[in-house]
Amino acid sequence: DSGVTQTPKHLITATGQRVTLRCSPRSGDLSVYWYQQSLDQGLQFLIQYYNGEERAKGNILERFSAQQFPDLHSELNLSSLELGDSALYFCASSAGSRDAGELFFGEGSRLTVL
Amino acid sequence: GQSLEQPSEVTAVEGAIVQINCTYQTSGFYGLSWYQQHDGGAPTFLSYNALDGLEETGRFSSFLSRSDSYGYLLLQELQMKDSASYFCAFNDYKLSFGAGTTVTVRA
Numbered sequence: 001d002s003g004v005t006q007t008p009k010h011l012i013t014a015t016g017q018r019v020t021l022r023c024s025p026r027s028g029d030l031s032v033y034w035y036q037q038s039l040d041q042g043l044q045f046l047i048q049y050y051n052g053e054e055r056a057k058g059n060i061l062e063r064f065s066a067q068q069f070p071d072l073h074s075e076l077n078l079s080s081l082e083l084g085d086s087a088l089y090f091c092a093s094s095a096g097s098r099d100a101g102e103l104f105f106g107e108g109s110r111l112t113v114l
Numbered sequence: 115g116q117s118l119e120q121p122s123e124v125t126a127v128e129g130a131i132v133q134i135n136c137t138y139q140t141s142g143f144y145g146l147s148w149y150q151q152h153d154g155g156a157p158t159f160l161s162y163n164a165l166d167g168l169e170e171t172g173r174f175s176s177f178l179s180r181s182d183s184y185g186y187l188l189l190q191e192l193q194m195k196d197s198a199s200y201f202c203a204f205n206d207y208k209l210s211f212g213a214g215t216t217v218t219v220r221a
Contacts, residue, residue, distance in 0.1 A: 043211040056208045101162040
């Protein structure tokens with residue numbers, strides 16, 4: 001158990017819909033990272049937050065947005081969903097803003113868009 | 115641009131040694147990490163090299179040469195449970211992952 005909690009574990013929805021994925025980092029960690037993993041693919045970095053502020057942005061679509069709240073949990077919002085958005089979405093955390101060498105990953109949220 | 119290259123698949127028998135090579139290209143680099151992922155599960159941290167040289171953690175070792183933009187993960191005394199995907203990732207203040215190497219261990 002990494003200490004990172006993600007909900008929901010599974011989500012099935014239709015094209016055009018909007019979903020919100022939630023992540024609670026390990027106790028004491030201030031950084032949250034979001035990754036997308038499509039079938040048999042590597043992990044694609046989406047976005048990083050540190051103590052409530054956006055720190056780094058990857059290839060995140062404009063239809064996607066994220067935020068980190070004062071209690072440090074984070075939410076990833078996916079809107080106008082398309083079939084290609086079906087993937088595993090992982091959240092990871094680390095203590096600082098620049099110690100990405102060792103990230104602790106949650107179990108992921110599996111999104112299926114029909 | 116940024117890139118990471120690692121072999122797509124490796125197969126070996128129980129008890130063998132496997133080396134997974136990783137070459138990278140990036141303008142910002144602070145270290146190389148290795149992660150293991152069992153089918154559909156969470157990636158788990160194996161090793162991190164910030165400096166050149168060898169890091170040993172039990173049956174797993176990782177090596178980095180910054181001048182060659184190259185690293186490897188060495189899996190020794192392979193066990194069936196080591197069948198998984200292994201990812202190298204470089205730290206540029208986030209983690210950028212390679213496509214992964216699927217390791218299959220046969221009896």
